[in-house]
Each structure stands twice: as C-alpha cells, then as structure tokens.
Amino acid sequence: MDTVVVYESLWGNTAAIAQAIARGFGNGAVALTTDKATPSVVARARLLIVGAPVHAMNLPTDASRTSAMSKVYGRPGLHADVSHPSIRDWLEAVPPADRQFAAFETGIRGPLGHGAARAITSRLTALGHTPIEEPRTFTVALVTGSAEPAALLIGGQEEKAVQWGEHLATVMAASRAKDSPHRP
C-alpha cells in the first residue's frame, strides 16, 4: 500500500470523502480507519492522506466525540460512531520519518473556524513529514433530512474529492519522476 488515506468519521461524511480521494488517486490507494492504519501499514506507505471532521475549530477530542454522541444532525437512527480511535490519538503513534502527506477536513460552510487539517499538518510536519499540498476542506450541511451516512455532504463534494485524489496522484508522479530522472 503505497498511498494510504486515513480518516476519522463519526457520521460517515469524512469516510465518504476519504473513499472518494482514494478512488480518484487510483494506483491501489486505500482508505482506512485509524485502527486499520497500523504503524506497520504506515511504515510501508510513501504518501499519507489524513482527514478528520472539524470539532470546535480543531481536531475532535475525547470530549467533543462524547458530546457528538448526543447530537442528532439528521433523522434519528444514525448514531455517531466512536468505535475507532481519533485522528488526534492516531497522530500520537505515527513514527517520525520523512514521508509525504496531504491533510483534509470536513466542516460546515460559514463563519465557524476550520482547524482540523491545519492541526494534522502541524503534527505531521513536526514529525518530519512533508506536505505536498495545502490542507483541503470539504463542506457539510448542518442538518440533513436523511439518516444515511454521508448525507450531510453538500452537492458535488465527493466529486471534488475524486478530483483532489487525481490531482495528488499527478503531484506524486511528478515527484517520483524528479527523484529518479530518466538517464539516456
């Protein structure tokens, strides 16, 4: 697994974006929950694409995840999934290395601040990893009439995520070509 998309997602919206990015990237890229993206999986990856929902203008915390369990953003029936470790905890276990990465987040459009992707970027950069792109935000609505996972995503966001994945694949291909230039 050369490219791994790792995500946290309580209602499935960030998960849908992560899967769309992996689809767009192609080349065997996979989207994994934090517990599947073990240190040995990370060690084999050349590119990490890491995403989380914005909670209180930052990465989710234990407290915000607990408070999310009592929130209903759609019709009753879809409960916050806190069965996987948070990205915040997952980042604590990422070994230092010089690996390339890109960060993304899902958040509400409007005046609320977005800081989850920025926090991912700070942490990975501090560990020696190199960002290949600016952090990207994908937008959700505050409420939905549906109890389906990913129902909060506003129209066109999954398509944008596929395009971003394609773009990241292009950036990586250019980086590889630079690392091993063809010598006649």
Ligand SMILES: Cc1cc2nc3c(=O)[nH]c(=O)nc-3n(C[C@H](O)[C@H](O)[C@H](O)COP(=O)(O)O)c2cc1C
């Ligand atoms: C406790 C809590 C705090 C939130 N704070 C913010 C915020 O500061 N800014 C924002 O844009 N969205 C905020 N949101 C909305 C989340 O970003 C939204 O629920 C998330 O993108 C849905 O993704 P998921 O289905 O993958 O969990 C908050 C949500 C919760 C539950």
